[in-house]
Amino acid sequence: MAWERQINIKTPQEIVIMREAGRINAEALAAARAIIRPGVTTADLNAAAEEVLKKYGVYSPFKNYPGPYPYPASTCVSVNEELVHGIPSPKRKLKEGDIVTMDCGTVFEGFVGDSAFTAGVGEISATAQKLLEVTEKSLYEGIAQMRSGNHAGDVSAAIQRYVESHGLYLTREYTGHGVGRQMHEGPQLPNYGIAGRGLLLRPGVTIAIEPMVLVGTPVTRVMPDQWTVTSWDGSLTAHFEHSIAVTEGDPIILTAL
Ligand code: MF3
Numbered sequence: 014m015a016w017e018r019q020i021n022i023k024t025p026q027e028i029v030i031m032r033e034a035g036r037i038n039a040e041a042l043a044a045a046r047a048i049i050r051p052g053v054t055t056a057d058l059n060a061a062a063e064e065v066l067k068k069y070g071v072y073s074p075f076k077n078y079p080g081p082y083p084y085p086a087s088t089c090v091s092v093n094e095e096l097v098h099g100i101p102s103p104k105r106k107l108k109e110g111d112i113v114t115m116d117c118g119t120v121f122e123g124f125v126g127d128s129a130f131t132a133g134v135g136e137i138s139a140t141a142q143k144l145l146e147v148t149e150k151s152l153y154e155g156i157a158q159m160r161s162g163n164h165a166g167d168v169s170a171a172i173q174r175y176v177e178s179h180g181l182y183l184t185r186e187y188t189g190h191g192v193g194r195q196m197h198e199g200p201q202l203p204n205y206g207i208a209g210r211g212l213l214l215r216p217g218v219t220i221a222i223e224p225m226v227l228v229g230t231p232v233t234r235v236m237p238d239q240w241t242v243t244s245w246d247g248s249l250t251a252h253f254e255h256s257i258a259v260t261e262g263d264p265i266i267l268t269a270l
């Protein structure tokens with residue numbers, strides 16, 4: 014993955030635009046979430062999100078994301094052991110007990126919103142339920158550290174502490190990232206780290222925080238489609254993401270509804 018290392022501080026006006034990009038992204042994710050049930054395909058979820066983007070005349074930065082195999086869809090839809098970057102397919106039907114991750118991006122007036130959630134399909138196992146709760150809660154543990162004067166390592170360490178204290182694993186192979194005019198800017202934000210280290214957070218820093226959690230191992234592999242990332246051992250995985258702005262006061266969740 015090509016990474017822009019540049020850390021771009023946003024003006025308050027730019028943060029207002031990013032909040033709108035994020036709100037549209039949240040609406041697209043909500044539309045997909047609303048149709049989750051057994052029998053629906055991962056392509057159906059992608060289409061529900063795309064319909065919202067179309068309504069606003071915006072597009073997803075995922076589509077044709079550059080690389081040796083340009084990403085072919087507007088969203089990533091990843092089921093069970095698929096951690097991230099699942100390619101939506103009309104052949105992949107959800108069934109009762111599955112957990113499904115929807116990850117979507119939006120470009121609005123030149124700025125990106127990037128967020129994701131994992132949800133159950135019908136009744137899910139106790140293990141799956143715990144995985145979802147711990148992963149989502151860890152995202153909010155990280156967000157709480159997004160305060161001026163803290164360091165990026167405080168965010169990473171908070172996520173790591175919370176997830177590992179519940180006996181679950183975090184990938185070392187994928188990270189959160191700065192977000193702005195580019196989907197991927199500096200800094201990279203690993204889901205593990207040392208408090209007090211890394212970038213000094215200050216107003217205008219905007220980062221997509223995205224804990225990616227696995228039940229059985231931190232190790233992943235990439236499927237032959239060159240995109241879908243799964244747990245090495247086939248164990249369940251979850252992923253929650255929000256784009257966040259650091260301010261003089263409380264952090265802003267840019268990708269809230
Ligand atoms: N939310 C993901 C990320 O932050 C989605 C990228 S998928 C891609 O990296 F295909 F667009 F790369």
Ligand code: CO
Pocket residue numbers: 127128189190221223254
């Ligand atoms: Co992201």
